[in-house]
Amino acid sequence: MNIRKSVDHVIFDFVLLAVFIAFIIIGAGYQPMARQLPLPISIIGGLFIFVLVLSDLFPVVERVIPLVGRQGIGGQVRETQTDANGDGNTESMSPKAWLRLLRIVCWLIVLIVAMKYISYLLATGCFVFLLTWVEGRVTWWKSLISAVGTVVFFYIVFNLFLHVAF
Known part of the structure; x- marks a missing residue:
């Protein structure tokens, strides 16, 4: 497994996935009318974060789904820097x-x-x-x-x- 992103980034994505899974479990326990809004939002968010985690662990996912690796408007986080040799090294938080x-x-x-x-x-x-x-x-x-x-x-x-x- 060739992880190109910093360990901090990967850990944060896993924590975020755990939060969405917790919200899915909690939302599934609501009454049918009460789960109409939080459950679909939690499931969709959980799926997005799952794909993000997959792209963290398997860079081929980022090549197959290029939207996953794109930086948002105004994003200032830079995951890798390339030095003179062309090697990418990750920065820690x-x-x-x-x-x-x-x-x-x-x-x-x-x-x-x-x-x-x-x-x-x-x-x-x-x-x-x-x-x-x-x-x-x-x-x-x-x-x-x-x-x-x-x-x-x-x-x-x-x-x-x-x-x-x-």
């Missing part, structure tokens, strides 16, 4: 970037657990507020507006429009 990645993974785990034990509206609101305020360094009132807006949107879509009880 800094310890500070690793710590930030670990914190974001912990935020997602807390969200998953909180959704199980407290209402999804409260868990989502707290998640959006704390993530934007603590990690995003957004002012508290903008974070609060984002959280309230997210909760109102979810309430309208799930409770009023879809008549779903979690």
Whole structure:
């Protein structure tokens, strides 16, 4: 197996795949009406991440599906650098970037657990507020507006429009 991407990138893709699998499992346990939105989104996202993981492990997948390896608009992550000999060497993430990645993974785990034990509206609101305020360094009132807006949107879509009880 010839992995061209940094180990950090591959680990992050596997963690993201695990998060999507967890969301699929949780979404599958919802009532039929409640799973109409989160389950398809989780499945589609999980499939995309699975293809990304395959391209990380098997470079031939990236050649067969070139869209997987393309960099998005405004993307600034560069996986490999070529030196004078033409050899590609991968750059590792800094310890500070690793710590930030670990914190974001912990935020997602807390969200998953909180959704199980407290209402999804409260868990989502707290998640959006704390993530934007603590990690995003957004002012508290903008974070609060984002959280309230997210909760109102979810309430309208799930409770009023879809008549779903979690």
